[in-house]
Amino acid sequence: MNEGAEDPLALGQRIVAVLETGARTATYKLATLTALIDHCVEHLPADPSAPLEVPVRALAHRVVEIYWRQVRPFEGQQLRQSSQPVARIPRAVTTLREAAGAQGAGLSLDLAMIRCPEVYAATLEDVALTLVRQPIHRLQKLPGGGGVPFLYDDSWMHDQVSRRTLDAHGGVIRLFHGVAYGLARLSGLLKPALEILWVEDVRRMNRHLDANVPDVAGHLFGRDRTALAPARSALKEAFGARCFYCEVPLAANNPVDHVLPWSRLGIDGLANLVLACGRCNGSKLHALPSVELMDRALSREPAVLEQVAEAIAWPTQYDRVVAAARGVYRGEPAGSLTWAGPGRAVHLDLSSAPDWLRV
Structure with a gap:
C-alpha cells in the first residue's frame, strides 16, 4: 500500500506503463482513468498529500457522460468499444439514450436524467458495478496480475464482486495519499495521451475504419458546434453579440468557446460557455485562460445565467465549473503560461487569487 505522497511524474510513468503493457480488450480502462482524473481536478484536496474518497457512482456518472456522445452512430454504424460480444457499458448508455429519445440528437445527459430518472438510476447502478468488476479492479495490474497497488486499495475487488460488497465498502474507492493531486497535476498531459490510445483501440476493434475514414477522434472526443447553437443564441440575447474576450462585434455563426478548454474538462454548462470571435477562439484553442478571464466568466450575473438555462433547458453547472x-489552476505549476488574448500570455500567479480560487 502506498502510504506516502508519490511524485506526480513517477505516478504518471506508472500509469503509462500499465496502459502500454497491459491488455485492453475494451476502452473501459481509458474511460475510468479519464473520469478519475476529472473527478480529482474537481475535488482537489487543499493539502496536496491528502488522500481522497471517490464515490464509484459519481465515477460511473462521468463514464456514462463520456460514452453518451460516443455511442451515437458513426457513418451509419455504432463503433465497437470492446472485443467482447457484449459491451456492457455502451449497451447501458445506448439503452438510456433510446429511453430518453436521444437517438442521433443533441439531447444532453442532464435532460435525459430528468426525462428518464428510473432508467438513468438503473444505468448508473449497472455501470458502477461493471467498473468495480472490470477496469477499477484491473487498472493497476501489470501483465500476469502483478504489481503493487499505487492508486487505491483494490484488495476487496474481483470479477464477481457484488453490489452488497461495494456498499459495505462505502461505495467508494480510496485514493492513496497524494494521488488526487498527482492526477490533477498531470491532467493536461494524461488526457490527450488517453485519447490517442482510445482512438487507436477503436480503430483496432473496428476493422472497417481504414486510414481514409475521417475524424474518428472528432466523433469520440470533439464537440459538435451545431449542438451549441441554442446556447449561442441565448447568450447573445442575454449578454450582447460581442466577443467575451476582445469585445468585437460578432458574426451570425460565431464560435461558442469553452472557457475551461473542452480538451481539459468536457464541461458544457453555461457557466463555462462564452461567445467568441473566430480570431480569439482560434488563438485560444486548448490553452488554459488567465485567472482574470476565468474570474470574469464566473462573475457573470448568476441570475441571468439561470434565466438562460431555464429558457433553453441547459444546465449552468456553476458549482462544477x-x-x-x-x-486546474491549483494543479498547474507556478509561473505556467496562460492565455490572455491573441498573441498574449501571462504567467500563473495565485498570490492574489480571487475568492473562489482561495477557498
Missing part, C-alpha cells in the same frame, strides 16, 4: 477551475 468553479470546482474544476480551482483544481
